[in-house]
Amino acid sequence: MQETEQGREPGRYGFEEIAANQLEAWPNAYPDRDYVTHFEIPEFTCLCPRSGFPDFATIIVDYVPDKNVVELKSLKLYINAYRNRQISHEASTNAILDDLVALLAPRWIRIVGDFTVRGNIKTVITTEYAIPEYHGPRPELRRFMPAIG
Amino acid sequence: MQETEQGREPGRYGFEEIAANQLEAWPNAYPDRDYVTHFEIPEFTCLCPRSGFPDFATIIVDYVPDKNVVELKSLKLYINAYRNRQISHEASTNAILDDLVALLAPRWIRIVGDFTVRGNIKTVITTEYAIPEYHGPRPELRRFMPAIG
Amino acid sequence: MQETEQGREPGRYGFEEIAANQLEAWPNAYPDRDYVTHFEIPEFTCLCPRSGFPDFATIIVDYVPDKNVVELKSLKLYINAYRNRQISHEASTNAILDDLVALLAPRWIRIVGDFTVRGNIKTVITTEYAIPEYHGPRPELRRFMPAIG
Amino acid sequence: MQETEQGREPGRYGFEEIAANQLEAWPNAYPDRDYVTHFEIPEFTCLCPRSGFPDFATIIVDYVPDKNVVELKSLKLYINAYRNRQISHEASTNAILDDLVALLAPRWIRIVGDFTVRGNIKTVITTEYAIPEYHGPRPELRRFMPAIG
Amino acid sequence: MQETEQGREPGRYGFEEIAANQLEAWPNAYPDRDYVTHFEIPEFTCLCPRSGFPDFATIIVDYVPDKNVVELKSLKLYINAYRNRQISHEASTNAILDDLVALLAPRWIRIVGDFTVRGNIKTVITTEYAIPEYHGPRPELRRFMPAIG
Amino acid sequence: MQETEQGREPGRYGFEEIAANQLEAWPNAYPDRDYVTHFEIPEFTCLCPRSGFPDFATIIVDYVPDKNVVELKSLKLYINAYRNRQISHEASTNAILDDLVALLAPRWIRIVGDFTVRGNIKTVITTEYAIPEYHGPRPELRRFMPAIG
Amino acid sequence: MQETEQGREPGRYGFEEIAANQLEAWPNAYPDRDYVTHFEIPEFTCLCPRSGFPDFATIIVDYVPDKNVVELKSLKLYINAYRNRQISHEASTNAILDDLVALLAPRWIRIVGDFTVRGNIKTVITTEYAIPEYHGPRPELRRFMPAIG
Amino acid sequence: MQETEQGREPGRYGFEEIAANQLEAWPNAYPDRDYVTHFEIPEFTCLCPRSGFPDFATIIVDYVPDKNVVELKSLKLYINAYRNRQISHEASTNAILDDLVALLAPRWIRIVGDFTVRGNIKTVITTEYAIPEYHGPRPELRRFMPAIG
Amino acid sequence: MQETEQGREPGRYGFEEIAANQLEAWPNAYPDRDYVTHFEIPEFTCLCPRSGFPDFATIIVDYVPDKNVVELKSLKLYINAYRNRQISHEASTNAILDDLVALLAPRWIRIVGDFTVRGNIKTVITTEYAIPEYHGPRPELRRFMPAIG
Amino acid sequence: MQETEQGREPGRYGFEEIAANQLEAWPNAYPDRDYVTHFEIPEFTCLCPRSGFPDFATIIVDYVPDKNVVELKSLKLYINAYRNRQISHEASTNAILDDLVALLAPRWIRIVGDFTVRGNIKTVITTEYAIPEYHGPRPELRRFMPAIG
C-alpha cells in the first residue's frame, strides 16, 4: 500500500518525489550531548555495475550529530534513488557515508551495507568517519529489526 | 557481485536477459509421482500502482508438476521483470499463479506473496489452484530460509 | 517520522484523517478464486473500559474476499480510531469482525486480538465468521512479523 | 484487564492518575554501591509532531542511582502521559533523560528510545548522562524482554 | 512493583485479596459465536505434596465461552491462591479445569500445566472438557509469550 | 516431583530444610586460579513489601572464589527461603550480594536480579563487589539457560 | 550437584538406587478423563551395541493414562539404568515403549528417541501404542524445553 | 577430524569405502509396529549437471520400515557417493527415494532435498512413496537439527 | 540451478573455471579509509588428509584493504578448488589467510574456519594478520547469515 | 551408529580405546601465529562424587597453541573417559585445564564446563591459563553449535 494523497498525480508522485529529492538537514535540538541515532533501512536495492542484475541490502546508519540531523523522509527518498543506479557494494556504502558527512558534518558516523548473497558469498561493508579527536560513543553494531520479508 | 561472462556486453547483459526472457517449461522426469517442488524467492520488488514507490516481497511457490517443470533461470528472470511494473499485492501474487498455471498446467500450485509492511500493516496474499479431483499433497506453508538482508 | 505533505494542515492532518475515515471497500479483482489475504497490525491501542489505562495489541486479520476487498489506508485509519475508545479485549476483537463482515461480506474471516499482559495474564481472543456452506481455506494462525518494538 | 479498585471512580481513575502524576524519588537504600537498575517499558506511545499520527516505542532506562531511586508507579504514569503529546523521537528520548536527571541526579543514566518503523526506516535514539569523573559501570545495551505483542 | 492503593492496608492487601477471592463469572457479550479466549499465566507456583518444596508452572487456558466468561482479576487471585497449597502436577491442572467448568459451563475448555524440570524430567499436563456434541474450534496449543524470567 | 526420601517426614521435610538452612562454605580446591563460577537460579520468588503479592525473578550469580566456594544445596535452600519474605527488587538483589560476600569473601562477585514485569515495566538489578586492587576476570553478563516455564 | 541426604551411603547411594529400582505405577486420580502427560528426559545415555562408545538422546514420552500413572522418580532411575547397557536406537526407544505399556496399560502412548548425530546423520525414532478403538487425543509432537547443555 | 584406524590405508580408506559401498538392509526387529525412523543428513553435496559447479543440500528421510531397516554406515557412504555425480535437485531426491524403496520395500517413505540458494532462489523437493492401502503414520515434516555450519 | 551460458561447454565449464582460476586483485577505490569487508562463504568443502572423507565448513573473512580488494568471483572459484584437496582444518584456514595476504597485502585480515562436527567435537579455527603498527578496526566476529541448508 | 571396523572386536573396541587412550600432542604447523582453536564437546558426562548420579556438560576449549596442538581423536577419548569417574563440576573443568596445559604448554587456554541443571540451579565453570607476558587473543566466549539433543 502506498497512500493516495490529495494534490498528487495518481500513480506518478513517487517517481517525482524520488527524482526531485535533496538530502535535507535540520538543526540538532540537543547539540550539547553526544547522542546516537541509529537507522535501519532494509529496502535498499541497486543494480550490479557489471551485469545490470539487481542487488539488495539493508543499510544501517549510526551517527552522533553535531549541528544538524538528517530529515527522515529525505533520507528515505535518497535511498530509493539508488534503485536504478549501477554501483558496487563498496561504492554504494562509501557513497552514503560521503553524502551524509557532506550534509551533516557529524561528530561520528558509521554506515553498514549488509548485502544479500551473490555467487554463494555474503558481503557486508562497514565504513566509518569521525572528526579529529573524537572521544564520544562508538557503539558496537546492533540490529534492532529483522531483515525484510 | 554478478559474474562477468564471456560473450556478454559488460554492464548490460542483465537488462537484456530480463527483457528477452520467456518463462520456460521442461519435461518432468518423474510424472508418475505427486512430488512437491518448493521455491522461495526473497528478492521480489515492484512498484506501487498508486504512488510509484517500491514494494518488496518474498514469493513462495509450492507445486506438484504434471508433464512439465519450470526452468529455474527463466523463473528468476521472470521475477526480475516485475522490478519496473506498477502492480498491487493481490495482482502480482495472482498473476504469478496465472502465468505458472498457463505454462505448466500443474496438478496443484500455491503462490504466497509475503510483502513488507506499508502503512504499519503487513500483508501476505495466498492463492492456489488445483486440477479437478486433485487428491495429492497440499503441504502446510513453510519457510525454509530466513528473509533477505 | 510521519511525512509532511502538501495541502495538509501541519501537525493536525492525522487527527482529521482518523476522525473523518470510513472503512472503504474496493472490488475484488479475483472473485473466482478463494484466495486468502492476511494482515498483521501491530500498533493497535485502546483504553480499558474500567480504568482508562491504555491497552495494546496486535490485530491479525485473515479473510477470503467475495465481491470486495478492504482498502488498506482506510483499515489503518479505522484501527487508529480505537486509540481513544474504552473497550474490552473481547469487544474490540469482535467489533472488528462485525465491522469487516458488514463492509465486505467475505466468504470467511478470522480476527485475532493478541493483547499484552495485564495482571500477569496474557489474553488472546480469536473470533471467526464464515458464510453458510463455506468449504474454502481456513489457514492455521500464523505470524509473519515479529511484534512491535 | 485493568483492576477495578475500591475508592476509585469506575472507568475514569486511570485518566486521573496519569493527569495528576508527578515523577517521584525515593531514597536509595544502597548508596555506597554503584549498582545498575535496568527498566524496559515496551508500551510507550506518543503522537507525531508533524502529522498527529501515533508513534510507538520501547523505552529502555539504565541508571546508577546516587541518593535517590525513581518510584516505579510514578514512572509508569509518567510514560503514560506521553500518549497525547506531539513530540519527535529525538525530543522524547532526550526529554526522558532530562526529567530523570532532574529528579534523581544519578551518577550515570542512559535512555534508549527504540521506535517502530516509519517510512520504511527504523529509528533508535540513545542518549546518556554521567556526573563528572564518573568511573562506574556503563553496561552495553541489553534487552531482557521481547517486544510487546 | 505492586501498586499502593488508597483504602488498602499497606503491605497486607495482597494477602487479603487472595484469601477472600472467589472466581467470578461475567455474562458473555457474544454468546452467538464460538470464539476462543486464550490465557497464559506464567507465574503459577505451588508446593510439592511429598516434600513441601516449591513447584513452578505456566498455566495455559483456552476456552469457548457459553453464557459466561471468567473475570480476569478473580482468575489471577485464584491462581495466586495455589502458592501455599501442596498439590501434584496432575491434581492442580485437573483442579483448574474442574473449577472453571463448574464456574462457566463453557462449550469447550483445555488447561495445560507446563511445569519446570524436577528430577531431570520436564512434565506438561494437558486436560480438556467439551459439552456433548461440541463441533466448535479446538485450536492446536500455541504459546504467545515466552516463559517468565 | 520432589523425591520421597528415607528418614524424612512425608510432606514436611522441605519446609524444615528451608527453615533450618544456613548458607555453607566449602574450601576452594583451586585457590591459585582466578576462575569464575556462574549460577542461574530461575525459581526465585518473594512477596512485594507494599502489596503482599508475589514477585518472580531469575537470580544470576558470577563469582571468583578466594578461599571458599558456596555449597550448592545450601544456596538452593537459601534462595527458597525468600518465598515468604516481603522485600523489594533492589533489596533482595543487594541482600544476596551481602550474604555471599559475608560468607565467602570472594575476589569478585556480581548478582543480577532479573524480575518479571510489574506495572508494564521490567526491572533488572545488577550489583557487584570486588576486593581492592582486583584485576581478575569480570565477564560480561551471559544467560546459559532459557527462563523457567 | 547431587544432594547429600541423611541415611544414605556417601558417594554410593545413586548407584544403589539405580540398581534396585523398579518402574512403579500409582493409581490415576482422574480416570474419567483422557488427559495427556508429557515428559521430556534430556539426559538419556547408553552404549552402542557395536562399538561400546556412548550414545546420547532426549526421550520424549506422551501418554493418556488409564488406571495408572508412572511414578516420576522410578522413571528417572529407570532411564538412568540405560547408562551401561549396549542397545541400539531402535531397540531402546521400543523397549521404553514396551516397558511402559507393560507397567501402565495406558490408553495411548508415544515414545520419541531423539539421538545425537553419529556418522554425520541424526536419527529420531518415534513409536506408538494405542488400545483398540482408541479415539482420544494424539497430540502432534512438541518440545517444551531446549536440549541439554 | 577423521579417525585413523588400524588396518586402513592412511589417507585413502575413505575413498575406498565410499567406492565399494552397497546400501545395506538389516532385519527390522519390531515389524509388528508402524514406527517412524527420521534421518537428517546435512552434508549432501553433488555437482550441477549443467555447469559442474557444486550443489549442497540437507537430505531428510522419514520412513516406516516393513521387514528391513537401512544400515546407517552404508547410508552415510551412499550419500557420500553423490559428491562427484552431476545430478539435478529433482533427480537426486527422487533417486534416493527409488534406491531406498528398492532396498527396503518400506511401508511408507518420504525424502526431502533441502538445497541451498542458487540464482537467488531456494529449492526444496519433497517426494513420497507408500504401499497400497497404507494407513500408518505420515508425520508432518520436522527439522530436529539446525543446518550445517 | 547453475545457469547455462552461451559460449560455455555444457556440463563442463564449472570444472574448467575452477581449474583455471587465479585469485584476482582489483584496485581499492577507497584507500584513504580503514573500512571493513566481511564475507561469509558457507559452502566450503575439502577432504580429510587422513581418511579421505569429506569435511564441511563456513569460511568467514574480515579484512581492511590497503591498495587492493579481492575480486569476488575469483574468491568463489578459489574456495571451490578446495573440494578435492586433502587438508586439515588448521591448514586450510591458515592457507586461506596466507593466500589472501600474499594477494592483497591488506592492513588487517582475519579468517575463521567454522567446521562441522567430527568425532562429536566441533572445531572452529581463527587466524589473523595485521601490518605492523596497525591501529584500525578489528571487529568482533559476527555472523550475518545462517548456516547453509 | 558407531561404525563397525575391520580388525576390531565387535561390541568392545570402544571400551578398549577409551581405556588405553593417552592425550596426544602433534606439532603445530603454524607456530609463528597466535591463532585460536575452539572446540565444543557437547557429550561430556561424569558421576557426582557425593551421590553417584550422572552429571552432563558441554566442554568448551579455546586455546592458542605454541609448539603443539592436541590430536582430536585422543581428545574425544579423553573426554569419554570421564564417564565413570566421580568428580565435581569445579574439579573436572580445572582438571581438563591442567591436563591440556601439561600436554601442550599452550600460550593461552580457557576451559568452560557448562553443566545441566541440578537442584534447580545451573552451573557454568570458566577457568583459564596464560603464559607470563601473554598479549595474544583472548576471544569472548562464543557458542558455535546448539546443545546436544
Ligand SMILES: [Ca+2]
Ligand atoms: Ca564488489
Ligand SMILES: [Ca+2]
Ligand atoms: Ca559485543
Ligand SMILES: [Ca+2]
Ligand atoms: Ca493492495
Ligand SMILES: [Ca+2]
Ligand atoms: Ca476483558
Ligand SMILES: [Ca+2]
Ligand atoms: Ca501446523
Ligand SMILES: [Ca+2]
Ligand atoms: Ca524525528
Ligand SMILES: [Ca+2]
Ligand atoms: Ca558485548
Ligand SMILES: [Ca+2]
Ligand atoms: Ca506428580
Ligand SMILES: [Ca+2]
Ligand atoms: Ca522496587
Ligand SMILES: [Ca+2]
Ligand atoms: Ca541403529
Ligand SMILES: [Ca+2]
Ligand atoms: Ca502444527
Ligand SMILES: [Ca+2]
Ligand atoms: Ca533442477
Ligand SMILES: [Ca+2]
Ligand atoms: Ca499440523
Ligand SMILES: [Ca+2]
Ligand atoms: Ca586437524
Ligand SMILES: [Ca+2]
Ligand atoms: Ca560442585
Ligand SMILES: [Ca+2]
Ligand atoms: Ca561481545
